[in-house]
């Protein structure tokens with residue numbers, strides 16, 4: 001990868017809001033041209049307008065990452081508009097916090113299709129293009145849920161854990177080709193994103209230990225990952241990062257701690273969702289292609 005990001009092309013899924021928008025702003029500030037993909041055309045275009053003020057080129061492609069046709073069209077647009085993709089940020093994702101025996105089967109399928117399958121298929125379509133150029137960077141947005149899985153978040157944690165191992169395996173496979181892959185594992189972001197949705201719904205803040213980070217901090221870590229090429233970056237408080245290390249050595253400690261800090265909050269959220277048949281964050285957008 002050339003040292004400067006200026007003039008390179010980044011494709012960001014879920015680039016319209018939350019963490020994806022923060023990453024887009026950070027990359028635009030470095031002079032990168034962007035392709036933004038998400039389902040809702042109006043939100044995508046609003047974010048693109050804001051980004052164009054930095055003087056970079058921004059193309060929006062309304063895309064449902066759970067649909068192969070959409071992904072093929074997305075990659076074709078990147079090639080026709082920019083001649084390729086230098087950086088792929090697999091960021092689109094949905095949450096699925098609910099009691100596992102009550103969660104609708106369709107919700108499990110949609111979460112896997114969006115968070116896991118979408119990322120695996122888009123990466124499969126992009127890597128051949130990167131190989132042609134002999135370089136490329138892929139950042140997969142996992143979560144601390146991949147490392148310390150929260151109760152009532154089994155489906156979500158399963159998809160995020162899959163992205164973590166997907167990244168590690170690919171990274172080794174493509175070593176020496178000019179292509180590299182990193183996983184980013186953020187904790188709760190306090191300034192937008194899916195956990196903000198959970199907080200608003202609950203009408204109360206997260207337990208103190210879970211109030212981990214911000215979308216802007218995650219965006220800065222994405223820039224750091226592009227600079228330093230780490231296998232994984234955990235973006236959370238030092239306390240949670242130490243807890244993750246301990247939990248991997250002492251699983252019963254991890255289980256005790258996660259239960260202590262997360263169980264009551266997420267049980268309440270799951271109960272509220274079940275009582276009110278509440279939709280998920282970004283689960284049913286008004287598609288405006």
Ligand SMILES: NC(=O)c1ccc[n+]([C@@H]2O[C@H](COP(=O)([O-])OP(=O)(O)OC[C@H]3O[C@@H](n4cnc5c(N)ncnc54)[C@H](OP(=O)(O)O)[C@@H]3O)[C@@H](O)[C@H]2O)c1
Pocket residue numbers: 013014015016017018019020037038039040041043063064065066091092093094114141142143144185186187188189190192193194195196281282283285
């Ligand atoms: N926020 C956090 O605290 C946190 C912590 C750890 C990890 N993460 C991960 O970070 C990523 C971004 O989360 P966020 O909190 O920023 O969420 P968000 O604010 O809800 O944004 C999600 C983005 O993904 C898009 N999206 C959702 N489903 C899609 C689909 N099927 N196809 C294409 N785009 C889709 C959304 O746009 P449309 O709805 O218009 O499609 C939106 O642009 C997710 O992968 C999430 O798991 C978030």
